[in-house]
Amino acid sequence: MELASRDVLVGDLISSGILLGGYGGYGMGPRMWAYGAGSVLALNDAQQKKIEAIEDAQFKKQWALMPQMRAAMEGSWRNFEAGKIDVDAAMKAAKAMEDVRLQMLRNHLETIKQIDAVLTPEQRAKLQKMGPWDSQEGE
Numbered sequence: 001m002e003l004a005s006r007d008v009l010v011g012d013l014i015s016s017g018i019l020l021g022g023y024g025g026y027g028m029g030p031r032m033w034a035y036g037a038g039s040v041l042a043l044n045d046a047q048q049k050k051i052e053a054i055e056d057a058q059f060k061k062q063w064a065l066m067p068q069m070r071a072a073m074e075g076s077w078r079n080f081e082a083g084k085i086d087v088d089a090a091m092k093a094a095k096a097m098e099d100v101r102l103q104m105l106r107n108h109l110e111t112i113k114q115i116d117a118v119l120t121p122e123q124r125a126k127l128q129k130m131g132p133w134d135s136q137e138g139e
Contacts, residue, residue, distance in 0.1 A: 040130065041123045050118045058111040065100050065107075072096035 043051070076093035079086050116124060 041119070041126055043123070047118050051115055054111060054114045054118070058107060061107045062104055065104055069097060069100045072100060 072093055075096065076090065079089045079093060119127065
């Protein structure tokens with residue numbers, strides 16, 4: 001897959017919350033640097049390369065979980081096709097999906113932690129100010 005196509009796919013998955021395990025939203029996520037945060041933080045070349053490697057590893061980890069999520073979702077759909085509800089099967093499918101979501105969340109949080117370790121204290125402070133939680137009132 002070409003890089004541009006992969007970035008579009010990643011953007012679609014992020015906006016749907018899938019790639020981040022349903023825990024998308026604000027903060028640091030895959031390819032955030034490509035959309036401006038990297039330039040605002042004035043990352044040096046070494047930082048950019050490290051962060052790109054971290055993000056690529058994150059993408060691969062999350063993408064590898066997608067077949068498990070799809071299988072769990074299909075199992076859930078089959079539970080309702082016959083017009084009968086099998087409560088135990090529904091709970092088993094929900095547990096399987098939740099397990100995958102929790103692994104995706106863990107992957108996402110580990111990625112944030114790794115990226116944070118690449119940043120200087122000044123860059124971390126600047127990134128914190130960029131978040132929606134800082135109204136910047138009174139500045």
